[in-house]
Amino acid sequence: MSLVSIRDVRKSFGQNEVLKGVSLDIAKGDVVAIIGRSGSGKSTLLRCINGLETYQSGSIVADGIEVGGAATNLRELRRHVGMVFQQFNLFPHLTAAENVMLAPTVVNKVSKAEARITAAEVLAKVGLSEKMDAYPSELSGGQQQRVAIARSLAMRPKVMLCDEITSALDPELVNEVLRVVEQLAREGMTLILVTHEMRFARDVGTKLVFMHHGKVHEEGVPKEVFAAPRTPELQQFVGQVG
């Protein structure tokens, strides 16, 4: 059974239909790389999965919870579906550790002491043990993004959505973030990434999804798809970015 099941999802912003019937199945442990031109609907699709965007028709079921329903328990959904953003979005008035501790204490009612132990653990995982008490403004972009990943991990999600998480980083900082994501993938975390890192998609991904004009245009095993793209659109896209 798939962990995330997307069925014929349609989404419009006003007259502009950005998702034109997207279907996708994601199993536990999958590392799905969603690629495509800007405006192809990949970020919107990702944001639909944890309910940051609504959609007009179709269905998304994540970890057994129907996302689009009127009575959907978004809190329950989001406890199991983490998200990391392009712009990091760390809370600037809180230290790295406090950023990580916030949701466990507020949402899961965990004690501060216990939350700090978890924070130490997840920050160690992303290689930032010594930055626990640093404020976001004292961290590099790569470090901030790793804290953001740790913050999401502290909720013990079953799926993590990564929305172009290296796109706002200086080139030399991209790898430190990708290494963390790769480690998560090796540990069996289910990941859905919207990304422009083609090599990463090929080497770490278990599934590649090429979106074009609001549809899944081509999907398959990354190495095979990259080696022999079937559609001219993907051939052209790979030629341009690869």
Added chain:
Amino acid sequence: MSYKLQFAELLPYWSVLLYGLVFTIVLTIVSTVAGVAVGTAGAAARTFGPGWLGRIVAVYVELIRNTPFIVQLFFIFFGLPALGLKLSETTAAFLAMVINLGAYSTEIIRAGIEAVPKGHIEAGLSLAMTKWEVLRHVVLNQAFRKIYPALSSQIIIVMLGSAVVSQISAEDLTYAANYVASRNFRNFEVYLLVALAYLALAMLTRSALRALGRVIFKAR
């Protein structure tokens, strides 16, 4: 032109003036705390609340910001008794101040909330917090940090504007000055002294607020 300053003639009235000073200080502190609380609730309603509530708050804000404070005060003190709501001068003064600062601070705090990057709110929601939890733990601290100087200025404006409550005989510093002047006719001395007292109060308030800000926003 020669005028002989006679501050000594104010001495017999020192307790009246002191009472007025304390009244003004208490009035300012209470209306600041309550007014900012009203403003926070109003701003939260306008940004995070349901549309109908936001519209009610908008009407309140526009009504208060586009009418003179003295008219608001008179309406509460002289007008409301017609509806059977009779308030003492002191209660009316406090109420008018809170309602007035509440409206201005709603707008100021709302600006702060809207200046918080939308991504921070989405990050909070993605961590399974409700929007009210996001407001409380993520948004408000950042919002207040941004608008603290503007809010401080508004508090001082309201403190100085509180002189108007003397018009309904609430016994503030200006009321005390009027009282003394009407008895010893030392208008020049009394109003000079009271002007200096307001000046000192304003400067004191400003530094107190600055110090408070440093404590609250000590991070970074």
